[in-house]
Amino acid sequence: xxxSKADVVAFLKECSGGELSDIMRQALANxxxxxxxxxxxxxxxxxxxxxxENIAPAAxxxxxxxxxxxxxxxxxPDSYRQDFSGEPFCQWGQCDGCGTKVCSHVKxxxxxxxxxxxxxx
Numbered sequence: 001x002x003x004s005k006a007d008v009v010a011f012l013k014e015c016s017g018g019e020l021s022d023i024m025r026q027a028l029a030n031x032x033x034x035x036x037x038x039x040x041x042x043x044x045x046x047x048x049x050x051x052x053e054n055i056a057p058a059a060x061x062x063x064x065x066x067x068x069x070x071x072x073x074x075x076x077p078d079s080y081r082q083d084f085s086g087e088p089f090c091q092w093g094q095c096d097g098c099g100t101k102v103c104s105h106v107k108x109x110x111x112x113x114x115x116x117x118x119x120x121x
Contacts, residue, residue, distance in 0.1 A: 017085065028045045028047070046071045047112070049070050050067050051068050052064050053065045071100050072102070073095075075109060079106075084106070091121055096118070098111060100113045
């Protein structure tokens, strides 16, 4: 019997960054989000992260910087074991291939848009 939606959601909330990245890589690959238009458009569905920082000069004050958006890059299987859990999503960079801003739980990752290797901070 397939897992219930609630079971899937509960698992995704508790899995490591590495597990989540690998699940999303597999689940979002080649999804037909729109009718194919081979001469006009290509589509990619990906997981993203939004973050903004409190830049106030003193504790207890709030001055929020603008939100930064990034696509969550996947673990590069050539550099890590598939079960490598990684760190929180704290690595940042930009794909040299397509220009997408990315973040990841690992330094050596793959762009979720074009698939190119991205070396992050």
